[in-house]
Amino acid sequence: MSNDKYASIRLGNQMCFPLYACSKEIVRRYKPFLDELKLTYTQYIAMMVLWERKSVTVKELGEELLLDSGTLTPLLKKLEAKGYVVRERMKSDERNLCVKVTSDGEALQEKALEIPKQMKGCVTLDPEEASLLCSLLQKIMNGFEENKPR
Amino acid sequence: MSNDKYASIRLGNQMCFPLYACSKEIVRRYKPFLDELKLTYTQYIAMMVLWERKSVTVKELGEELLLDSGTLTPLLKKLEAKGYVVRERMKSDERNLCVKVTSDGEALQEKALEIPKQMKGCVTLDPEEASLLCSLLQKIMNGFEENKPR
């Protein structure tokens, strides 16, 4: 090839682009299903944490989702406006904001059960491949944790 | 576990979240390096296509990057404002807008060569793992192509 010198910055030779493209495409595929719950993908993963933990501070939520308050504050206000959560400062330390699922929010969990079923037909990996993919992604994330600009 | 019924919508049991988180984290790691070239990540992948092809229509660029004109038009205008590309209608068919790299844009390629080197230290997969990851992502993308809301 004439410009081998530049091989490292060809789109096709980089790992990051398939990752970036695939991630966006999957989020796009979620959209029609999530629309029925009136949730964005980011709101959906926040609700997943809330369904599991019932009550969580913004900081804890951010640690779990790798999002900061700049993303979460407006997102949680929208979830509150939809009636899925309530937000209140903690008495013990007023810096902390505690987010709790409402009964409407809990009710949403039932509807959400449909989503993984609907997405299954969309992602064409068998279970072994999927878990392999997850472990590779996990390894990348662990590597990040070690050298830590966070 | 008490609520196995909901296992499918627990964050930890879903493949999409590691993918989403990992993709975002990698883009974040690119930022300090890309800042030196005054590029965002999306602008960077657009420049990669342009470095390789010298000249490309908006449509072709969008097909390669999986982005539409709503994203590309403002992005390309910014690249033009920085002097990295020029945009001009094609004589043969005036509907098509052709994007070409300028000499400043080409010069940027030299600087860009540093980026994969700098990122190497950041992503902790060995070559075999990386190519395995790519092939799994490719398989997902191919599956999407088959059932085609695009």
Next chain:
DNA sequence: TACAATTAAATAGTACGCAATTAAATAGTA
């Protein structure tokens, strides 16, 4: 106590992504 440092959330500014609409050019057809 007073002051500095730390922590948490909110805010402001920018980029991105999507949907819907518009405009222009070309292709197809009566």
Next chain:
DNA sequence: TACTATTTAATTGCGTACTATTTAATTGTA
């Protein structure tokens, strides 16, 4: 030729998300 349909990209508007900065509360320390 005239008319319609299709294609392509630009534009607009809106919502989401990320970064950097600011504000408020708490903790640690002189």
